[in-house]
Amino acid sequence: MGRYTIRRLLQLIPVLLGTTFLINFMVWQLPGGNPFANRCGDRPCPEAFVAAMTEQFGLNDPFWLQYLKYLTNVLQGNLGVNFNQVPVIDLIKLAYPTTIKLALLAVAIEAVVGIGLGVISGLKKGGFFDSSITIFTLFLLSLPVFVTGFTLQWILGIQLGIINPTVSAGAPWSELIVPAIVLASLNMAFTTRLTRTSIVENFRADYVRTAVAKGLPRRRVVGIHLLRNSAIPVVTFLGTEIGALMGGAIVTEGIFNITGIGGLLFGSIGRRDYTVVVPVATLLVVVYLLANLLVDLLYGVLDPRIRYE
């Protein structure tokens, strides 16, 4: 296990180097033109300003040197300042709590509703409830997130007036529930299906037959033997998706006007403030990769049958 962990961590290094290089290259090299061109209102920027900014952000250096500087800065925990000289770390500190709240709520909804529905429909395979759940998940899977978002916003916020159509500043937990449902909807459907398949598959397993043959009460067979073993793929799926949720928050945050990391990233892309885009995107990638790694390691803990060499 220890050796496997170390090997996986070492494998992460080239992937991280590759993704950060890719991000840096795309953001700084692909757009072309001068990123400071439209930064001074209606009049063109003074030469001295452009020269000073170009100098400050090292844009005259060759690209490999820029990337090397970026790497050393990030490794020292220095994310730099944006084009308005605000430290990027401050912007992230402002935005991150909201997004983490939103993601946690979404994962909680996914886990509770998804696993709950999946277990019930898996145990009653082929019944009316099972078929309705299958159709329900089918519909959830085919609704793009922004369609779900606008539908709920229109019905609950505008027609019925139960919720605020947009989330107020500070983002209290209660106002984040509906956006979290929207963010969770797609993965909730996946979780439900995964749980169902897992339950149906394990129901035929030898250990379940043994437990039934021993005369254990059904509650114990389901609760102890079946559920625990069926949870393994579901838990790993949920774990992987935490990382992806942070990226998916871009759309949800936009619809409900939440000032989180997704809004920060998307706004910075629109303003072409690449000094914010690169570190925030890097942060999201790191969270995503670490979540994946953690899940991989957890897999071995949850399922002793899996052995890493």
Added chain:
Amino acid sequence: MSDPVTIQTAGVAAGGEVQETTAPGSGKPRSLWQDAWAELRKQPLFWISLALLAVFIVMAIFPQLFTGKDPAFAELRRSLEPPSAAAWFGYDLQGRDVYARTIYGARASVVVGVLTTVLAVLVGVIMGVIGGFAGGWVDSLTSRIGEIFIGVPYLLGAILILSTVAPAQENPGAVLITAVVIIVLSVLSWPIVARIARSSLLSVKHADYVLAARALGASPGRIIFRHLLPNSLAPIIVVATISMGSYISAEATLSFLGVGLRAPVISWGIAIADHTDYLRTALHAMLFPSIFLSVCVLAFVMLGDAVRSALDPKLR
């Protein structure tokens, strides 16, 4: 981006198994493909999705069959007029007919969904086969390259690439805009196909019939195309059909965010994005494109579901 491509590829995705069933002699036991086809034929979901897809594909190729109106014709005095007998779905912000624009919007979604799948499968299978067949450092290299592209969350990666590529284009035409979206989506999704192709190939690589072919002196090309690929195709087909719907959904999301398809192209995502500010006053302008988009994705998801349950023996 010609239409025959659409028909052809959609036909392969939907009915590829049909041709397989007629190939082996009738005396032999049923092959996986015959089994799958028999299984598929019994599912109502499969036929419903096929019917829906047929409608969308006809809509994509011949939108004129459904509407006689010009989707680009705009009359500002009709801006945001609600649905009426003259215009079933009402008018949008520019005073264009929402019904006509929704019908014409099918083309972008179908083209993006189908071509992205084709491109992602093509690149993914080539990379997966190269890695799985060659093994050693080639395998490590292709796997690591794939991991870099999967390492970026899908939506984030697409937004980053598209928003940085877009400013570089001067007045692009509809074809170029669509092509860029297709390429970006497939660049980010080929590693998933490659991973599945590779593991599927590895599972049959040491089968007796492959060793026998090798012992008889078959060339690597013959082994790959005659033995390895046909026997590792099922999981690739499953993932290809399932992901087609998600590509359409992704395209709509990106267009909605303003980084995917743009103005000269008519797309459901753009129509929805253009009218988000009028949610309270003119719901119809975004309601109908949303419904069409969801039903189209639903059709592809249902097809993927049906194909998977037919090809995956574990689910039977």
